Amino acid sequence: MIEAPASVTELSLIRQLKFCAGHRLYQHESKCAFFHGHNYRVDIEVMGRNGGTEVDSVGRIVDFSKIKERMLGWLDENWDHAFLLFKEDANALAAIQMVQPTKYFVMPSNPTAENMARYLLEVVAPLVLDDLGVVARRVIVWETDESCAVASLIGEPVDLGRAILSAVRVDHR
Numbered sequence: 001m002i003e004a005p006a007s008v009t010e011l012s013l014i015r016q017l018k019f020c021a022g023h024r025l026y027q028h029e030s031k032c033a034f035f036h037g038h039n040y041r042v043d044i045e046v047m048g049r050n051g052g053t054e055v056d057s058v059g060r061i062v063d064f065s066k067i068k069e070r071m072l073g074w075l076d077e078n079w080d081h082a083f084l085l086f087k088e089d090a091n092a093l094a095a096i097q098m099v100q101p102t103k104y105f106v107m108p109s110n111p112t113a114e115n116m117a118r119y120l121l122e123v124v125a126p127l128v129l130d131d132l133g134v135v136a137r138r139v140i141v142w143e144t145d146e147s148c149a150v151a152s153l154i155g156e157p158v159d160l161g162r163a164i165l166s167a168v169r170v171d172h173r
Protein backbone atom coordinates (compact mmCIF):
# COMPACT_ATOMS: atom_id res chain seq x y z
CA MET A 1 0.00 0.00 0.00
CA ILE A 2 1.26 3.42 -0.96
CA GLU A 3 1.21 5.98 1.79
CA ALA A 4 -0.44 9.27 0.99
CA PRO A 5 2.11 12.07 0.92
CA ALA A 6 1.93 14.72 3.63
CA SER A 7 -0.23 17.62 2.56
CA VAL A 8 1.67 20.33 0.76
CA THR A 9 -1.27 22.64 0.38
CA GLU A 10 -1.06 26.09 1.82
CA LEU A 11 -3.76 28.73 1.64
CA SER A 12 -3.34 32.44 1.18
CA LEU A 13 -5.45 35.40 0.09
CA ILE A 14 -4.64 38.27 -2.21
CA ARG A 15 -6.43 41.61 -1.91
CA GLN A 16 -5.98 44.50 -4.33
CA LEU A 17 -5.83 48.03 -3.01
CA LYS A 18 -5.60 51.29 -4.93
CA PHE A 19 -4.41 54.76 -4.04
CA CYS A 20 -2.90 57.84 -5.67
CA ALA A 21 0.31 59.49 -4.52
CA GLY A 22 3.09 61.76 -5.63
CA HIS A 23 6.80 61.19 -5.24
CA ARG A 24 10.15 61.79 -6.76
CA LEU A 25 13.24 59.62 -6.72
CA TYR A 26 16.11 61.30 -5.00
CA GLN A 27 19.22 61.36 -7.19
CA HIS A 28 17.45 59.61 -10.06
CA GLU A 29 19.44 60.16 -13.23
CA SER A 30 16.41 60.97 -15.37
CA LYS A 31 12.79 62.14 -15.30
CA CYS A 32 11.85 60.34 -12.06
CA ALA A 33 13.79 63.09 -10.26
CA PHE A 34 10.87 65.45 -11.05
CA PHE A 35 7.78 65.72 -8.87
CA HIS A 36 5.14 63.43 -10.40
CA GLY A 37 2.47 60.96 -9.34
CA HIS A 38 1.07 57.49 -9.94
CA ASN A 39 -2.16 55.62 -9.60
CA TYR A 40 -0.70 52.87 -7.46
CA ARG A 41 -2.06 49.38 -7.05
CA VAL A 42 -1.01 47.17 -4.19
CA ASP A 43 -1.55 43.43 -4.13
CA ILE A 44 -1.14 42.06 -0.64
CA GLU A 45 -0.97 38.33 -0.03
CA VAL A 46 -1.74 37.11 3.48
CA MET A 47 -1.71 33.72 5.15
CA GLY A 48 -2.70 32.44 8.55
CA ARG A 49 -0.03 32.96 11.18
CA ASN A 50 0.50 29.21 11.39
CA GLY A 51 0.36 28.74 7.63
CA GLY A 52 -1.05 25.54 6.22
CA THR A 53 -4.74 25.19 5.51
CA GLU A 54 -6.13 26.51 8.78
CA VAL A 55 -9.43 28.35 8.30
CA ASP A 56 -12.21 29.54 10.58
CA SER A 57 -15.59 27.82 10.96
CA VAL A 58 -16.84 29.62 7.85
CA GLY A 59 -13.83 28.42 5.83
CA ARG A 60 -11.85 31.66 5.68
CA ILE A 61 -8.26 32.54 6.55
CA VAL A 62 -9.70 35.97 7.27
CA ASP A 63 -12.51 37.92 5.71
CA PHE A 64 -11.36 39.94 2.66
CA SER A 65 -13.13 42.98 4.07
CA LYS A 66 -10.81 43.00 7.09
CA ILE A 67 -7.72 43.19 4.89
CA LYS A 68 -9.28 46.03 2.95
CA GLU A 69 -10.37 47.85 6.08
CA ARG A 70 -6.96 47.67 7.74
CA MET A 71 -4.60 48.09 4.81
CA LEU A 72 -6.63 50.54 2.74
CA GLY A 73 -7.44 52.42 5.92
CA TRP A 74 -3.72 52.87 6.54
CA LEU A 75 -3.04 53.77 2.90
CA ASP A 76 -5.88 56.31 2.80
CA GLU A 77 -4.67 57.98 5.93
CA ASN A 78 -0.96 57.97 5.18
CA TRP A 79 -0.15 57.69 1.48
CA ASP A 80 -3.26 58.53 -0.52
CA HIS A 81 -3.02 62.01 -2.05
CA ALA A 82 0.24 62.54 -0.19
CA PHE A 83 3.78 63.06 -1.43
CA LEU A 84 6.20 60.29 -0.51
CA LEU A 85 9.69 61.65 -0.03
CA PHE A 86 13.00 60.22 1.12
CA LYS A 87 14.06 61.58 4.50
CA GLU A 88 17.39 62.69 3.05
CA ASP A 89 15.75 64.61 0.22
CA ALA A 90 15.94 67.94 2.03
CA ASN A 91 15.25 69.98 -1.08
CA ALA A 92 11.97 68.21 -1.89
CA LEU A 93 10.91 68.22 1.76
CA ALA A 94 11.49 71.96 1.95
CA ALA A 95 9.42 72.45 -1.20
CA ILE A 96 6.48 70.31 -0.10
CA GLN A 97 6.39 72.09 3.24
CA MET A 98 5.80 75.40 1.47
CA VAL A 99 2.55 74.23 -0.09
CA GLN A 100 -0.64 74.97 1.83
CA PRO A 101 -2.34 72.73 2.63
CA THR A 102 0.08 69.85 2.25
CA LYS A 103 0.27 66.15 2.98
CA TYR A 104 3.51 64.23 2.77
CA PHE A 105 5.06 61.07 4.15
CA VAL A 106 8.71 60.83 5.02
CA MET A 107 10.17 57.51 3.88
CA PRO A 108 13.27 55.91 5.43
CA SER A 109 14.43 55.09 1.89
CA ASN A 110 13.88 56.44 -1.61
CA PRO A 111 10.17 55.98 -2.52
CA THR A 112 10.68 53.48 -5.31
CA ALA A 113 8.08 50.74 -5.83
CA GLU A 114 10.62 48.32 -4.31
CA ASN A 115 11.06 50.32 -1.12
CA MET A 116 7.34 51.02 -0.84
CA ALA A 117 6.55 47.30 -1.15
CA ARG A 118 9.16 46.51 1.49
CA TYR A 119 7.82 49.16 3.84
CA LEU A 120 4.28 47.85 3.50
CA LEU A 121 5.44 44.27 4.11
CA GLU A 122 7.82 44.89 7.00
CA VAL A 123 6.36 47.87 8.80
CA VAL A 124 2.74 48.50 7.91
CA ALA A 125 1.26 45.01 7.51
CA PRO A 126 2.53 43.68 10.88
CA LEU A 127 1.21 46.80 12.55
CA VAL A 128 -2.31 46.70 11.14
CA LEU A 129 -2.90 42.95 10.60
CA ASP A 130 -1.41 41.53 13.78
CA ASP A 131 -4.59 40.99 15.78
CA LEU A 132 -6.33 39.34 12.81
CA GLY A 133 -4.09 36.28 13.18
CA VAL A 134 -2.62 36.67 9.70
CA VAL A 135 0.72 37.74 8.28
CA ALA A 136 1.49 39.34 4.96
CA ARG A 137 3.66 37.06 2.87
CA ARG A 138 4.03 39.23 -0.20
CA VAL A 139 3.36 42.80 -1.21
CA ILE A 140 3.39 43.87 -4.84
CA VAL A 141 3.39 47.56 -5.66
CA TRP A 142 2.26 48.37 -9.20
CA GLU A 143 3.54 51.77 -10.23
CA THR A 144 2.10 51.52 -13.73
CA ASP A 145 0.07 48.85 -15.51
CA GLU A 146 3.32 47.36 -16.74
CA SER A 147 5.72 47.74 -13.83
CA CYS A 148 5.65 46.40 -10.30
CA ALA A 149 7.99 45.52 -7.48
CA VAL A 150 7.58 42.50 -5.23
CA ALA A 151 8.58 42.19 -1.58
CA SER A 152 8.35 38.66 -0.17
CA LEU A 153 8.74 37.23 3.28
CA ILE A 154 11.45 34.58 3.22
CA GLY A 155 11.05 31.73 5.68
CA GLU A 156 9.05 31.97 8.87
CA PRO A 157 7.29 35.18 9.81
CA VAL A 158 9.27 37.01 12.43
CA ASP A 159 8.31 39.95 14.55
CA LEU A 160 8.88 42.65 11.98
CA GLY A 161 6.63 45.27 13.48
CA ARG A 162 8.43 48.53 13.93
CA ALA A 163 7.08 51.73 15.29
CA ILE A 164 6.10 54.27 12.72
CA LEU A 165 7.26 57.50 14.25
CA SER A 166 4.31 59.61 13.13
CA ALA A 167 5.87 59.77 9.72
CA VAL A 168 2.78 61.30 8.12
CA ARG A 169 2.66 65.06 8.18
CA VAL A 170 -0.59 66.74 7.37
CA ASP A 171 -0.37 70.49 7.50
CA HIS A 172 -3.56 72.50 7.11
CA ARG A 173 -2.15 75.95 7.92
Ligand SMILES: [Zn+2]
Nearest residue numbers: 023032036038
Ligand atom coordinates in the same frame (compact mmCIF):
# COMPACT_ATOMS: atom_id res chain seq x y z
ZN1 LIG B 1 7.36 57.60 -10.20
